[in-house]
Amino acid sequence: MAFIRSFGGRAAGAWRYALAVLLVSAATAVRYWADGLLHSQPFPTYFIAVLFTVAVAGAGPAAFASVLSAAAAAFFFIDPRGSFLISQPVEIVRLAIFLTIGLTIAAFAQAKARAYERALNAEIELAEARAREGADARLKAREAFIAGVLDSLPHEITVISATGVVLSVNKQWTRFAVENNGSDSAVLVGANYLQSSRRAAEQGDPSAKAALEGIEALLAGERSAFEMEYPCHGPGEERWFVMHAARAECAPAAVVISHTDITERKRAVDALRQSEARFSSFMRHLPGLAWIKDLQGRYLYATDLTIRAFRTTQDALYGKTDEEIFDPLTAAQFRHHDEMALASSKGLISVETLAQDDGQIHHSVVSKFPIKNADSVPYAVGGVAIDITERVQAERQLQEATRRLQEADRRKDEFLATLAHELRNPLAPIYNAVSLLRREALEASADERHLKLLTMADRQVQHLIRLVDDLLEVSRISNGKIDLKKQETDLSDALRNAIDLANPILVERRHKLETSIPAAPLIVCGDPVRLTQIFANLLNNAANYTEPGGVVSIAVDSAGDMAVVTVRDNGVGIPADMLPRIFDLFTQVDQSARPTRSGLGIGLALVRSLVDLHGGSVEAHSDGVGRGSVFTVRLPLLPSGKSATTVEAESPAAARSSNRILVIDDDRDVADSLVILLEMLGATVEVAYSGEAGLARLQAFRPDVVLVDIGLPGIDGYETARRIRALAEGRPIRLVALTGWGENDILARARDAGFDQKLTKPASFETLQEAVAG
Secondary structure, three states: OHHHHHHHHHOOHHHHHHHHHHHHHHHHHHHHHOOOOOOOOOOHHHHHHHHHHHHHOOHHHHHHHHHHHHHHHHHHOOOOOOOOOOOOHHHHHHHHHHHHHHHHHHHHHHHHHHHHHHHHHHHHHHHHHHHHHHHHHHHHHHHHHHHHHHHHOOOEEEEEOOOOEEEEEOHHHHHHHHHOOOOHHHHOOOOEHHHHHHHHHHOOOHHHHHHHHHHHHHHOOOOOEEEEEEEEEEOOEEEEEEEEEEEEEEOOEEEEEEEEEOHHHHHHHHHHHHHHHHHHHHHHOOOOEEEEEEOOOOEEEEOHHHHHHOOOOHHHHEOOOHHHOOOHHHHHHHHHHHHHHHHOOOOEEEEEEEEOOOOOEEEEEEEEEEEEOOOOOEEEEEEEEEEOHHHHHHHHHHHHHHHHHHHHHHHHHHHHHHHHHHHHHHHHHHHHHHHHHHHHHHHOOOOHHHHHHHHHHHHHHHHHHHHHHHHHHHHHHHOOOOOOOOEEEEHHHHHHHHHHHHHHHHHHOOOEEEEEOOOOOOEEEEOHHHHHHHHHHHHHHHHHOOOOOOEEEEEEEEEOOEEEEEEEEOOOOOOHHHHHHOOOOOOOOOHHHOOOOOOOOOHHHHHHHHHHHOOOEEEEEOOOOOOOEEEEEEEEEOOOOOOOOOOOOOOOOOOOOOOEEEEEOOOHHHHHHHHHHHHHOOOEEEEEOOHHHHHHHHHHHOOOEEEEEOOOOOOOHHHHHHHHHHOHHHOOOEEEEEEOOOOHHHHHHHHHHOOOEEEEOOOOHHHHHHHHHO
16 A cells, blocks of 8 residues: 555646546446445445545545545436436435545545655755765765775885875884884885885895886886885894885875785795695505596596506696596596586595406595685585495495395295294194094093193194294294284283293293292383293293203392393303304204203294393393303383373174084195084084185085185185175174284285184184184
8 A cells, every 4th residue: 555655646647637537437337336235325436436546646636536426426326316416315415424524535635645745844854954964074084984994904005196205104004114113204104205215226125126116117107007026124034025006096196005914925835835745745645546627627637546547648638528538438427426526515425437457347436525715616626536346346245145145034034934834734633633632531531641641742732833833933023024012011910921831841840930029010011922922931941951850930120210030040051152142043052061852942032032122131141051041131111100002902703603613724634623623612514625615615504603724725715705705694704714824914914805813723722712702
């Protein structure tokens, strides 16, 4: 609005009144268009026109717009329309009010404009008065300013007339004269500079003679300026100055003379020469290559070693670009890195290649950097290269060895997983058969010898199953496929569960177990199952490596913000050379120092991996062979007031009747043994040995539960489950996947295919019973 008002103030008079007519016309058009909405209100649009006119064009056009708006409203929108005769008194009053308001607005605008004009005139008069008052002060200040400028310059300056008389000097000139025992009559204001220089020249001073000749040439108009360097032997030291003299075109001044102390510059030049000499010597002895190019890529400098590596000569190299010396690929490589170095304020480190006389492609680590002037503007690019060909070859060999090692490790993991899977298939019918025979023997009260043999077989089969499980655990952890279901866990509960799991072997080997578990809870954020597995493995390890009748102890306490669990035994101990690698995979104590009970050497590796996943640490200690061992686990305690994120398990499906069960497995031994076990549970069981056969049998048998092997030939277990779910009669069925694989991604795929649960072969009798019960 301020801009519009300013624009209106500057507009010509005729233009402002024309604008008033235009705005009233626009208001009439808008009022005519909105007649249906504003039938009884003729003036709203005209008020807007008057206000806009006063804002843009001023008071006169606003008054004109008010009258013109009243006439337009009377003619077009007040009955009788089309006439200026107004029949209703109330309309006359309204018209009068509109005119009064419009003219009042115009009057206020006029008063405001006049007040503004008066204020502006007053300000102008005040400014002019102040300007007059300051004119004299500025005139005086200018002389002081010029003197101050001359005094602030780091030069000794004097101004002389055409006859050589000194007209003016700055403070530096005066101070220099005093410091060098100069007389006032010779060099200060009023002295004749030419006469003083002539006397010194006649006394044999060559600098004075050169200065005199230069100034006389200036005064004669032969030159416009001249410059010379000269030494000055002052008290105690020699200093160097540069004298600059130039003609002055402002009488009475004829010549302006300045003397500048360049002693430090001369010293810097001498130091630079010495530095260049040192630089050249250093560069000649540099073990790598070094060079400097200008911004166009032309070589300005190169060490002898660089010139030999480039297979050229100094004369052939200097002034040439990479494109003129090397093949296109090499030149493009060098040029690209030069440009990157110049674009970066810190330079560039890269690896470049170059074919040399030995016929090999040499690799060099190259540092390129911009070389800047005093204004920090790059004017060249430097480079230093160190040959790393041997290192590159060694790194390639190392990378190849690493790749082969990773491939071997991957194959090892695949082998372990495949081995575990293949072992599960024959283990499943064996375990099912042993479980079945043992249950029947217990129910039939078989003789003790028979029951003892079955119990032994059952124990050994479970031991074999645990070994297979450990193989799968190792494979999953090494591939990062293990998920922890962390929650607030009392470490004491995990220890008690671990003791329950390890109790059979402790009893079997007649060990005495000592425990120290505080009543107060020790809360950690962890997976209860995995924590139990950690301490059960340590207890099993202690029991296995302690002669029968030994002592095994487990204790837990807190130390600061850590829980500390100690498992101690008085067994065979650990040789000192084994301690650093006791937690490595497949590491076992020397056979001569261990009992006959053995494992695969993966239990402690699992312990360390699981402890690491919980953010803790584990360490082993032993005083030597035959002196027992101590394993210490440290886990972070959960801070007071904080709670762990609990991973909630899925709610189990509603219990349902499972009297009819269909088993689909291509391994007949597994399938048939499962049928026998399930029949012992009182279920009606049928079997199919392929996915197609199972689907065909499904519609006729109508089972409540279907156990499906994932690795079926033909259509696999996933596809079989999808097809079952696609059938109307298959939607309410409980689907249980059977697999010898234990990876978590199988569980995810099984759920996506429609399975309700996954069982890993061989499943225990209790697990199987829970699965079919839902």
